[in-house]
Amino acid sequence: MKYMIQISYAPGQSASSWNAYEFIQTALKEGHEVLRVFFYHDGVYHGVCPRLPSGRAAFFPDWIALVRVYNIALVVCTSALERRGIHPTNLTEGFQTGGLGLWMDASLKADRVIFF
Amino acid sequence: MYSKRYLFLFRSAPQKNCRTSELLDNVLTVAAFDQPVTVLFLDDGVYCLKSNSSPEDTHRFSVSFSSLAFYAIRDTLVEYESLKERRLTVLDCSIAATVIYRSEIAGLVATHDYVVST
Numbered sequence: 623m624k625y626m627i628q629i630s631y632a633p634g635q636s637a638s639s640w641n642a643y644e645f646i647q648t649a650l651k652e653g654h655e656v657l658r659v660f661f662y663h664d665g666v667y668h669g670v671c672p673r674l675p676s677g678r679a680a681f682f683p684d685w686i687a688l689v690r691v692y693n694i695a696l697v698v699c700t701s702a703l704e705r706r707g708i709h710p711t712n713l714t715e716g717f718q719t720g721g722l723g724l725w726m727d728a729s730l731k732a733d734r735v736i737f738f
Numbered sequence: 739m740y741s742k743r744y745l746f747l748f749r750s751a752p753q754k755n756c757r758t759s760e761l762l763d764n765v766l767t768v769a770a771f772d773q774p775v776t777v778l779f780l781d782d783g784v785y786c787l788k789s790n791s792s793p794e795d796t797h798r799f800s801v802s803f804s805s806l807a808f809y810a811i812r813d814t815l816v817e818y819e820s821l822k823e824r825r826l827t828v829l830d831c832s833i834a835a836t837v838i839y840r841s842e843i844a845g846l847v848a849t850h851d852y853v854v855s856t
Contacts, residue, residue: 628759652829662764663757673762701763705756722767730773 625653628664628730628733633682639668642738643683650692658728659685661698661717669698669717670708686716699726743774745850757856758786762803769809776850777806778843779804779835780817783856786798787816787831803833817843842847 627646629667631638641653646656671682688694697720710719729735746765752758767773777785784805806814816835821827828837838846847853 653828698796705760705840722764723765723771726767726771726773730771737854 623649623733624657625649626657626732626734627659628725628737629659629661629668630663630737632664632667633671635664638738639665639683642736643685643688644696645736645738646688650694650716652689656692656694657666657732658697658724660686660720660725660728661696662702662725664706665680666702666708667697668693669713671714673675677685688718699725743776743849743853745776745778745800745853746770747849747853747855748777748779748786750856751782751785753785754782758783760799761854761856762805765803765811766809769811774775774813775809775811776818777811778815778838778846780820780843782818782824783819784820784826787833787835788826789830789832798813806833811815815846 625646625670627642629639629642633639642657646659647694663701668682668685685696687698696717698710698717700710700719700721703713713719744765745759746768748758750758750760763779765775803814813837814833814835816828816831817840818837819840820829821837828835
């Protein structure tokens with residue numbers, strides 16, 4: 623089955639991003655496909671999470687690991703970034719910017735769209 | 739060409755945050771891709787339709803839903819019980835909307851492929 627995942631809440635704002643992360647890992651291990659992870663609304667803050675000296679913030683899911691291991695596309699909505707005064711150059715490496723057209727494209731191709 | 743039916747639920751008051759405005763962006767994007775779109779206002783989302791009768795009614799997160807007509811989104815619905823609970827009527831709505839009863843919403847959801855909510 624093909625999935626598109628939308629993350630709508632900022633890290634620490636809700637546990638839903640962790641639920642999403644675990645869902646994605648499980649789905650991929652079971653042979654499903656995740657077309658895109660789209661960060662919208664306050665979910666865009668996942669793309670600018672600060673790093674602790676250890677190299678990883680404890681309460682942020684390790685999205686970059688998904689890119690590294692599964693080559694998942696992590697797309698942060700450009701307009702949502704602008705609304706929150708975040709410049710795209712501040713995004714963590716591994717995250718891409720994109721518009722709602724990419725959301726649309728993935729939702730048309732996916733069998734399911736899941737909102738976290 | 740793929741085609742999916744989208745249902746967008748506006749459940750939050752527009753003054754709360756910018757999610758209402760962003761969901762409207764989502765609605766208009768889907769409509770621009772010529773996909774069937776239904777918009778439903780319920781719970782506090784009915785306040786999105788309340789006409790701004792005075793300058794005090796405007797706020798930083800003001801959202802204009804008049805653009806729905808320009809994108810030919812004809813299925814604009816509002817839940818009767820949500821209006822009644824907030825002492826509003828369909829006459830208070832700034833745009834034309836069809837009233838739907840709470841008992842009908844489950845059936846409405848079942849006819850759509852994706853349901854997106856604030």
